[in-house]
Amino acid sequence: MSRIPGRVPTAAPTLADVAELAGVSRQTVSNAVNNPDLLRADTLVRVQDAIEELGYSPNRAARNLRTRSSHLIGMRMSPGQEFTANAAIDRFVHSLVETTGEAGYHVLLFAGDGNDPLRGYDDLLRSTAVDAFVVTDTYLGNPQAAWLRERRAPFVSFGRPWDDPDATHPWVDVDGAAGTELATRHLLDKGHERIAWIGWRKDSFIGEDRRAGWSRALKDRGLSTTGMASRVEDTVNSGREASAVLLDEARPSAFVCASDTLAMGVLHTLADRGLRAGADIAVIGFDDSQVAQVVRPGLTSVRQPLEDAAIQVVDALEGLLAHPPRVGPGILLAPTLAVRGSS
Amino acid sequence: MSRIPGRVPTAAPTLADVAELAGVSRQTVSNAVNNPDLLRADTLVRVQDAIEELGYSPNRAARNLRTRSSHLIGMRMSPGQEFTANAAIDRFVHSLVETTGEAGYHVLLFAGDGNDPLRGYDDLLRSTAVDAFVVTDTYLGNPQAAWLRERRAPFVSFGRPWDDPDATHPWVDVDGAAGTELATRHLLDKGHERIAWIGWRKDSFIGEDRRAGWSRALKDRGLSTTGMASRVEDTVNSGREASAVLLDEARPSAFVCASDTLAMGVLHTLADRGLRAGADIAVIGFDDSQVAQVVRPGLTSVRQPLEDAAIQVVDALEGLLAHPPRVGPGILLAPTLAVRGSS
DNA sequence: GCTCCCCGTTGGAACGATCAAGACCTCGGG
DNA sequence: CCCGAGGTCTTGATCGTTCCAACGGGGAGC
Structure with a gap:
């Protein structure tokens, strides 16, 4: 009996308490929880009844200490920003939390230091607070991936290792090019032939990837892309200005954009000029x-399968944490197109 | 020496390793980490050097086991939805993670079961996986608060205990009425006298609170609210229809809405009728x-001080977890108005 | 010179779980 | 009849930290 006589009744019951009530040893209770098939059926029932009666749950700290694992997945929130990108990340986090929950894991969020992206990772890793990480901002070309790999920290990245094509860590990403190609084909099928692109500056891997899909779709139909593209900052105003210039100089009948923010800029330009989105110009x-x-009138947009992405990430994590670890190839998911009034 | 000779060098160093290197006992190292002022200055330096050299971080699981605390704050993510409300929650979560990080805590997210809102809380509580909870959806009138209090689980709610005015748990909330009053006064100051309200259905405490601010501002100026209000579902279409009816029947020159979603509906109606938001009708x-x-042209909107709210929540949590616990009164924060083209 | 006190330090125990190995029983084959 | 195998359960040790009570040295006071 590990309980001190007179202990306050609100204290959580332990393995030993359950064992005593069920008339078995601690180890047997432990087995009932973790390896039920090792027990004889009637013993199992007896132990389970005792667990039920006491409302026993294994103490996480003790289990973590012994097994050297926490069943927590760490994820860094990129520091404060008011911008577009994080809406998608938040949707991903939602899905991730649900999926990890089903797999018996929880998600631990920690804040990122803008100056030192490694800070935080290091602490959690050395104090064995998490079993693995999900990394979401590899696109910055930041040193996280290399650093984590060097420390032998298990992690899965949501986002391709753009700058290191033969990186060996597991990753999951959405095929941006396939998304813009889908969007462009959708417009081609509607009869558009002059389709412009508004994307991000050339140093963005993701931006160039998305642009490639637009370009590929046009070239497949033998259409030229010359003069039909613009690369700007990811703001509404940039989109507005870029679309104004393109309308004057290239006379497109449709726009494909690297973000909804840019597309909003296009809608502004159309409104400025009395053009109707969807009817006159597609966006x-x-x-x-x-x-x-x-x-208004609803913006057609490429939709990332973030729920699937979360599932794949968790799958990769489970592989990584298995004994022996299974590490699969990178996974690329195809986005879909949410069609609305603007096209 | 607790280390097995020949142990793989990647294994994390322990307190005993540091102690041996520094030539002191375990407890002294522990004190160096947790109560530095108990040590003589030169000893402290020696220990800190050893910690530095080995790259030691205390093992979280062991510490949690001994101290019966995890330094984790649990927060439930409400189950999948595609709606407006969660954008604000996500912004709150961001701030919360940053603030808790500064206070030495981390945020653990867990998924909510739509059917049983208590599921998840129970597990984490009994397994001592978290020290406290932040509860965000008290407004549903769900049983979480009562349940948690009954279990003596420390928690702070972001949101007032609407249905239980003398609840004793700490809470932080944004004064919605103050926000809509601010918005309405802003319109009054611009010369508007016929200001309509579009809000949520009567069973929403938050909706009624926000409506009260609008109503108060009008009555303070001796203006009537009769026939100027509509209560609908929180969708764009509802806002569109409600504003169309109000325009016809009450001829308002301005609208105050309980959400940006409803306000978007108003903008749609204005566009349908060739009216200009901001110039002809304010929203x-x-x-x-x-x-x-x-x-376009920018929607004036009441902005909740979610960063401050997170700070207050963490402050309340620290009070709750102190010895002895300090529990302060509920805290109501005043929102601000982000003025844009629509007003 | 002795005691007392204080400060810094020490070894042992405890937190609650799992791991490794052994004990006991039953059963079948030589 | 004995032995080994396999299934079931028990015992002792251990994970890495902090709590507890006790210990040793040095200065102040008598």
């Missing part, structure tokens, strides 16, 4: 954000 | 969402 955005859903 | 939303920022 397609990227991310299927809240904005795309509520704006 | 104000609530939450200062992404949408408000990018829509």
